[in-house]
Each structure stands twice: as C-alpha cells, then as structure tokens.
Amino acid sequence: MKVADIGKAAVNIAKGLGVTFGEQLKKPITNFYPDTPATVKDGYRGVPVLVQLPTGEFTCTACMACVRACPIGIIQLDTVMVDRKRAMDEFRLEVGRCLQCNLCVESCNFDALVMAPEFELASYTREPLVLYKNDLAKLYAKYFWPKEGEEHHFPARVTSKHHAPGAGTGTPRGPRAAKIAQTGVTLTPGGGGGEPAGKTPVGASVPAESAREATGTTRPQDTGAQKAGEGA
Amino acid sequence: MFGIPEPWWSVIRAVVWALFIIIFLAVNAIVAVWLERKVSGRIQRRIGPQRVGRPIGWAQTIADVFKLLVKEDVRAEATDKWVFLLAPAIPFAAITLMFLVVPWGKNLIPLNLNIGLLFVVAVTSFEVLGLFMAGWGSNNKWALLGAMRTAAAMISYELPMVLAILAVGMTAGSLNMNDVVNAQSRVPFILIQPVAFLIYYIASLAEANRTPFDFTEAESELVAGANIEYSGLRWAFFFLAEYGSLVGTSAIAATLFLGGWRGPILPGPVWFLIKTYLLVYVAMWIRWTLPRVRIDQLLDFGWKFLLPLALADIAVTGIVLALL
Ligand code: SF4
Numbered sequence: 001m002k003v004a005d006i007g008k009a010a011v012n013i014a015k016g017l018g019v020t021f022g023e024q025l026k027k028p029i030t031n032f033y034p035d036t037p038a039t040v041k042d043g044y045r046g047v048p049v050l051v052q053l054p055t056g057e058f059t060c061t062a063c064m065a066c067v068r069a070c071p072i073g074i075i076q077l078d079t080v081m082v083d084r085k086r087a088m089d090e091f092r093l094e095v096g097r098c099l100q101c102n103l104c105v106e107s108c109n110f111d112a113l114v115m116a117p118e119f120e121l122a123s124y125t126r127e128p129l130v131l132y133k134n135d136l137a138k139l140y141a142k143y144f145w146p147k148e149g150e151e152h153h154f155p156a157r158v159t160s161k162h163h164a165p166g167a168g169t170g171t172p173r174g175p176r177a178a179k180i181a182q183t184g185v186t187l188t189p190g191g192g193g194g195e196p197a198g199k200t201p202v203g204a205s206v207p208a209e210s211a212r213e214a215t216g217t218t219r220p221q222d223t224g225a226q227k228a229g230e231g232a
Numbered sequence: 233m234f235g236i237p238e239p240w241w242s243v244i245r246a247v248v249w250a251l252f253i254i255i256f257l258a259v260n261a262i263v264a265v266w267l268e269r270k271v272s273g274r275i276q277r278r279i280g281p282q283r284v285g286r287p288i289g290w291a292q293t294i295a296d297v298f299k300l301l302v303k304e305d306v307r308a309e310a311t312d313k314w315v316f317l318l319a320p321a322i323p324f325a326a327i328t329l330m331f332l333v334v335p336w337g338k339n340l341i342p343l344n345l346n347i348g349l350l351f352v353v354a355v356t357s358f359e360v361l362g363l364f365m366a367g368w369g370s371n372n373k374w375a376l377l378g379a380m381r382t383a384a385a386m387i388s389y390e391l392p393m394v395l396a397i398l399a400v401g402m403t404a405g406s407l408n409m410n411d412v413v414n415a416q417s418r419v420p421f422i423l424i425q426p427v428a429f430l431i432y433y434i435a436s437l438a439e440a441n442r443t444p445f446d447f448t449e450a451e452s453e454l455v456a457g458a459n460i461e462y463s464g465l466r467w468a469f470f471f472l473a474e475y476g477s478l479v480g481t482s483a484i485a486a487t488l489f490l491g492g493w494r495g496p497i498l499p500g501p502v503w504f505l506i507k508t509y510l511l512v513y514v515a516m517w518i519r520w521t522l523p524r525v526r527i528d529q530l531l532d533f534g535w536k537f538l539l540p541l542a543l544a545d546i547a548v549t550g551i552v553l554a555l556l
Pocket residue numbers: 048069070071072073074075093097098099100101102103104105
C-alpha cells in the first residue's frame with residue numbers, strides 16, 4: 001500500500017460522498033402506487049384483448065391466426081357458422097401463462113386483437129386468470145372505448161412493423177419463418193411448431209355447438225365449480 | 233441531599249443513571265434504525281418507511297421491536313449452551329458501561345472517573361468478546377468466520393483508536409472526560425488534532441462494525457456473520473448493541489473532538505445530542521456510499537497506515553507540547 005494510493009482513495013471517497021449527498025437533496029422518484037394510480041408507458045403489453053365495438057360487435061373473424069401464433073397455446077377459439085360463414089363463438093385466453101410476447105396481436109390481420117395496458121391481474125387462484133371473450137371485451141372497453149362525446153377510433157396496434165426495419169413487407173422474417181414457409185409447416189398451439197399445415201389444433205376449430213353435443217362436456221365457465229372459484 | 237442519607241443517595245443516583253442509559257440506548261436503537269432507513273432511502277432516491285406512522289414512518293421500528301419480541305427464541309441442539317445464551321448480553325453491557333463516563337452537560341456525568349478515557353477504551357474491548365462468544369457458541373462455520381474476522385478487525389483498529397484518544401489526552405492534559413470537555417472551551421479539538429479525529433473516526437467505524445468495515449455482518453459473504461444463529465430477542469440485543477456502539481463511538485468522538493456539550497444558547501445535553509447524531513448521520517452517509525473493503529485490505533490499512541500515522545501524531549503532539 002503506497003501513500004499515494006491512499007491519497008487517491010481519499011479523493012475518490014470524497015467524490016463518492018459528494019455524489020450520495022447530492023442524491024439526498026433531490027426529490028425521491030417513488031411512486032405511491034396503490035394510493036395514486038400508476039401509469040405505464042405507451043406500448044405497454046398487459047393483456048391481449050378482443051376489440052369490441054360500442055355496438056357490441058366483435059371484429060374478430062375467427063381466422064385462427066392468433067391461435068396458431070401463440071407459442072404456448074393459451075388461446076382457444078370456438079367457432080359457429082353464421083349465415084354459412086365461420087364466426088367466433090367463444091374466445092379463451094389463459095392470461096396467467098401469457099408471455100406478453102405480442103405474437104398474437106401481430107398475427108391478427110384484422111386488428112381484432114390489441115394489447116391493453118392492464119396490469120392489476122393478481123388473484124389467489126388460477127381461475128380468474130382465464131379470460132373469455134366478454135372479460136376481454138370488458139378490458140377493451142375499459143381502456144379503449146370513447147368517453148362521452150368522443151368518436152371511437154381503434155387503438156394503434158403496436159407491432160414489430162413499427163420498430164423492426166424491413167418488417168411488415170410481407171416476406172417471411174427471420175430464419176425460422178423462412179424455414180416454415182419452405183416446408184409448409186405451421187405453428188400449432190402447445191406443439192413444437194412442427195406439425196403439417198392443415199391439421200387444425202385439437203378442440204379449436206370444431207364448431208362449438210357440435211363439439212358440445214358430441215362430447216357432452218360444457219365449457220368450464222358454465223359449471224358451478226368454476227362459478228365458485230370465481231366468486232372466491 | 234433532599235434529606236436522604238448519603239449511601240442511599242448514591243444508590244438512587246446509580247439506579248436512575250443506569251435506567252436512563254439503558255432507556256436511552258433502547259430509544260436510540262429505534263431512532264437510529266429509522267434514521268438509517270430514511271437516509272439510505274434518500275441516498276437511493278427512495279423515501280424509506282412511510283406507511284406505519286404516516287407520513288414519515290415513525291412507528292416502523294417500533295412495530296419491528298414488537299415483531300422481535302414475539303418471535304420464538306430458537307437454539308440449535310449442537311450449540312454450546314451457556315456461551316450461546318450469554319453472548320448477546322455482553323456487547324450490550326459493554327456499550328452501557330461506555331456511557332458511564334460520557335458527560336451530558338456541566339456536572340451531568342454518571343461517573344466522574346479520573347481515567348475516563350482509559351475506561352472507555354477498556355470497556356469497548358468487551359464487545360469483541362461477546363461477538364466471538366456468539367460465533368464460537370453457535371457451532372456454525374459462517375458464524376465462526378464472522379466472529380474471527382470481527383475479532384481481527386476490532387483488535388487491529390483498537391490500537392490506532394487508543395493512540396488517537398491518547399493524543400487528545402495529551403492535548404487536554406488529563407484523562408478525565410470533564411477536563412477534556414473543559415479544555416475545549418475555546419477551540420474544539422477537531423481543529424487542533426484533525427489527524428487524531430480522522431484516525432479515531434475511521435477506527436470507530438471499524439469498532440462499531442459499520443460499512444466499509446462491517447465484517448461482523450457481511451451479509452453478502454457470511455449471510456449474517458456472528459449472529460446468524462440468533463433469533464428474536466437475543467438477536468435484538470445484538471442489534472441494540474450495534475446501534476448502541478454506533479451512537480457510543482459517535483458520542484465519544486463528539487466529546488473528545490467537537491467540544492462535547494459545549495455550545496452557545498442551547499442547553500448542554502441538546503448540544504451533545506446534536507453533535508452525536510451529526511456524527512451518526514455521517515457514519516450512515518458513509519455506509520450507503522462505500523462498499524465493504526476486503527479483510528486483508530482492512531488489516532493492511534490498520535497496521536501499515538493508521539497505526540504509524542497515529543504514532544507519528546503522538547510524537548508530533550509530544551514535541552509541540554514540549555516546545556510550548
Ligand atoms: S401475447 Fe404471446 S403468449 Fe400471450 S396470448 Fe399472445 S401470443 Fe400467446
């Protein structure tokens with residue numbers, strides 16, 4: 001240990017003390033969160049929600065793109081035939097497992113799915129974290145419906161088109177996408193993304209009514225147990 | 233006095249002072265912990281505790297005290313029973329004794345010893361005994377490592393500390409605390425003996441186990457050091473002693489270097505508390521600024537720099553005193 005080192009150390013310690021003393025004079029940056037509402041930045045990914053117009057109409061066309069895009073397969077979609085056209089009957093999102101990866105939003109070609117900046121989802125059981133179309137629509141209404149006397153305009157969909165250069169040009173992006181395009185496989189929920197195109201995810205595209213008739217099962221939200229779980 | 237015969241009067245006086253010191257140390261721990269949280273919060277641009285006892289969180293440490301009181305007193309089978317059980321009392325007792333010779337104001341001193349400075353040095357050395365007993369009795373390798381490091385640090389830093397105190401004693405011409413304060417009636421010793429003050433303050437940080445020398449409780453290395461096996465009230469005693477020794481060393485520094493209770497307008501005890509807590513604040517400020525040094529750096533610094541510096545300071549003081 002040299003005396004010069006000690007001199008240097010003393011100078012540096014004095015500098016450090018100066019910095020910390022200066023910090024004490026500044027205003028704390030604490031958010032008083034539960035007392036005052038917290039704010040999130042634009043583009044915050046909370047929950048993917050379904051767009052529901054104030055008329056009560058969903059813009060989802062039941063194209064299944066989001067179901068296939070979700071890497072962990074937590075989106076399930078039941079369809080019905082309305083006027084000989086396929087339409088969405090029920091939409092189920094297990095938001096407790098959601099990665100907030102935004103892939104479902106980006107895959108939707110109809111802007112029918114957007115990210116709502118909801119973050120207060122904590123619950124004691126898992127059941128309240130399974131959201132159905134009406135729950136999702138409620139969240140959409142909470143964040144995006146117009147106030148009194150305002151026009152309804154659709155929320156901007158924040159996708160990688162907006163921040164990745166060359167993105168959104170219609171060509172497959174990235175090596176994985178290129179491979180998928182080449183081999184004609186498509187991503188399926190829960191699977192490793194290696195199943196052949198055309199094979200539909202189990203229990204997803206079968207029309208809901210017929211599925212229910214065939215198996216005699218009901219959706220979980222219709223059972224008493226589910227209600228009890230939600231009430232808890 | 234007051235019609236009470238002399239031997240009884242002394243007993244009453246002793247009991248009152250003892251109660252006062254113990255209550256002061258308990259209250260001090262509550263206040264100092266609160267202050268520490270606030271200071272650390274502000275340094276990190278937080279606000280520290282605020283919910284219990286709004287708006288400044290004054291009741292947070294009181295709530296913590298109650299939590300500690302109702303916790304289970306756990307003792308592992310393999311511990312050395314009596315060593316383990318008695319260890320928490322010793323550091324606290326040492327700190328209590330230290331306050332015995334600290335003057336709070338004119339003639340306001342629990343025990344006016346003519347070797348007060350020596351007494352302070354003697355009783356603070358007991359603290360290391362308690363911590364070492366805790367580490368040894370716990371029969372836990374982290375506790376033992378923490379205790380041995382603490383012992384090494386405390387013994388190494390005791391020497392420069394004693395020498396710094398000695399320099400003050402030489403300047404004041406007495407080892408009596410009252411005389412030391414009276415000798416500073418015109419100029420506080422921090423201006424006459426700045427080097428001794430620096431040595432004392434650095435050594436007292438090591439003595440009170442404060443960052444950057446907090447080897448007893450090197451959380452990131454030793455989990456909690458010597459007191460790792462303790463819980464509840466026994467742990468609280470270590471905590472009490474830790475903050476007690478912080479305020480104790482600050483009180484001694486205030487008395488020896490900042491003029492003790494002397495000051496204009498305000499009464500003596502108020503000045504004493506202001507100066508003491510100013511030094512406590514500085515110690516906290518240092519804690520939340522500097523990282524912990526390595527144990528070998530600590531020993532190097534103590535033996536190879538502070539000790540020679542303290543010896544040189546004493547030599548210079550002696551020469552100057554001889555020439556004057
Ligand atoms: S954000 Fe990602 S994980 Fe969540 S539902 Fe959409 S695709 Fe699935």
